[in-house]
Amino acid sequence: MSNFVTGASRAVRLESFGGPEVLNVREVPVPQAGSGQIRVRVTAAGLNPMDWFMTSDADTAARFGLSLPSGFGTDYAGIVDQAGEGVTEFAAGDRVFGGALSRAVATYVIVDVAGTIAAGGDVHRTPDGVDDRTAAALTIAGCTASAALAVVNPGPDDTVLIGGAGGGVGVFAVQLARLAGARVIGTGSATSAAALRALGAEPVTYGDGMVDRIRALAPAGVTAAIDLYGTDTVQAARDLGVPDKRITTIAALVEGITPANGANAAPCAIEEIARLVATGQLQVPIAATFPMEQIRAAVELQAGRHVHGKVVITI
Numbered sequence: 518m519s520n521f522v523t524g525a526s527r528a529v530r531l532e533s534f535g536g537p538e539v540l541n542v543r544e545v546p547v548p549q550a551g552s553g554q555i556r557v558r559v560t561a562a563g564l565n566p567m568d569w570f571m572t573s574d575a576d577t578a579a580r581f582g583l584s585l586p587s588g589f590g591t592d593y594a595g596i597v598d599q600a601g602e603g604v605t606e607f608a609a610g611d612r613v614f615g616g617a618l619s620r621a622v623a624t625y626v627i628v629d630v631a632g633t634i635a636a637g638g639d640v641h642r643t644p645d646g647v648d649d650r651t652a653a654a655l656t657i658a659g660c661t662a663s664a665a666l667a668v669v670n671p672g673p674d675d676t677v678l679i680g681g682a683g684g685g686v687g688v689f690a691v692q693l694a695r696l697a698g699a700r701v702i703g704t705g706s707a708t709s710a711a712a713l714r715a716l717g718a719e720p721v722t723y724g725d726g727m728v729d730r731i732r733a734l735a736p737a738g739v740t741a742a743i744d745l746y747g748t749d750t751v752q753a754a755r756d757l758g759v760p761d762k763r764i765t766t767i768a769a770l771v772e773g774i775t776p777a778n779g780a781n782a783a784p785c786a787i788e789e790i791a792r793l794v795a796t797g798q799l800q801v802p803i804a805a806t807f808p809m810e811q812i813r814a815a816v817e818l819q820a821g822r823h824v825h826g827k828v829v830i831t832i
Contacts, residue, residue: 528623529589529812534575537813537820540589548627550601555628555640557613561653562621562830563592564819565685566768571619581618582635588620589812590830591634594643594652595626604630612643614652614791616660622809622830634660635780641788644795651794651801654685654827656787660779661767662689663786666697668765668777669741673698676735678742678757680750682718683709683825686767687745689790691716692799699741702734704750712825716800723749728756743777744769802826 530543550556568590571581578587594614597607607613607630617626617638629637634656643652665686671677671694682691682703694701695717703718704727710720721730731739731753741763742754748769755764761773770776793799804826807815812830819828 526624527809528620529809531572531587531589532585534572534578534585534587536573537569537816539572540812540816542809542812545623548625550599550604550627552602553604553630554601554637555597555604555607555613555630556599556601557593557595557626557628557640558598559593559595559621559623559626559832560649561594562590562623562832563594563654563657564590564815564828564830565592565657566819567591567657568619569816569820583619588623590620590622591616591618592653592656592658593617593621593626594649595832598625606630607640612649612652613640614643614649614655615640615787616656622812622832624832633780641791644791646795647791650803650806650829650831652791653829654801654803655790655794657779658685658827659689659787659790660782661686661777662693663790664779664782665690665743665745665765665767665777666693667783668775669743669763671697671699671741675699675740676702676738678702678704678731678739678750678754678759679718680704680723680742680744680753681746682716682720683712684745685824685827688716688802688826689799690743690745691718693790694743696793696798700735702731702739706823708823709825712802728753731757743767803829805829806831808832 525544597611616634683705701718703713704723713720744750744766765777804824
């Protein structure tokens with residue numbers, strides 16, 4: 518075992534479940550890596566809607582296995598600074614990223630080398646050419662987008678409708694669908710049009726008349742759809758004649774529609790996304806960066822759902 522550190526570190530802690538107002542930065546003991554574990558000195562943590570959704574009330578938290586006091590945030594990136602007994606895959610000094618359910622916004626995070634995001638955390642090497650802020654934005658959104666694409670399986674003959682295309686998952690879903698050769702129509706607010714075009718999507722504003730606007734944009738029809746926000750895109754896709762088997766959701770359950778869950782993404786999906794980022798084939802827009810002390814303001818911004826790209830906490 519290397520680099521045994523004592524003393525205090527800091528972490529965002531919740532003593533009760535609720536909104537941003539219950540998030541506090543606390544001093545906590547420095548955790549130590551046990552057998553099969555590594556300790557990561559976190560440098561950046563990316564925020565996702567699931568972070569504040571999971572901790573919004575006690576019943577929801579219980580569904581995700583969270584109890585008080587709880588940590589916050591799941592996506593992390595940083596540097597291994599301690600390797601526990603039996604760990605040979607990683608060593609102190611390695612740059613890594615991954616997910617650790619509701620405990621990433623902290624000075625240190627303990628990760629099981631053989632774990633999953635929900636149980637023990639997961640860890641991947643950060644490729645050269647990917648900075649830590651970007652790496653901290655990949656795991657949840659990237660896995661979710663990859664799982665959604667796997668359901669509808671777009672290709673060069675497809676026109677894919679992506680609802681909520683400017684959000685954290687949308688920026689990945691749009692680009693992955695484009696890399697698969699598909700034409701992409703992305704829904705968003707009027708202010709998101711330029712950001713969607715930059716990702717390779719053809720923007721269409723949501724709201725009344727959306728189906729007519731999509732028909733005008735794609736008179737030959739839409740062949741697949743991914744709803745990243747609720748159910749409006751599902752309904753639009755059905756109105757446009759898309760078969761249920763080529764529609765998926767991530768934030769709602771609709772009878773007849775197969776939902777996508779990042780936990781079901783292919784094991785190598787996130788490493789492939791990191792490779793695409795490293796080689797410049799996939800862009801990760803960082804909308805805003807906050808220090809840990811400003812966690813409440815960061816969550817308020819992200820929860821407003823009007824951010825084009827990712828919100829990242831630097832630590």
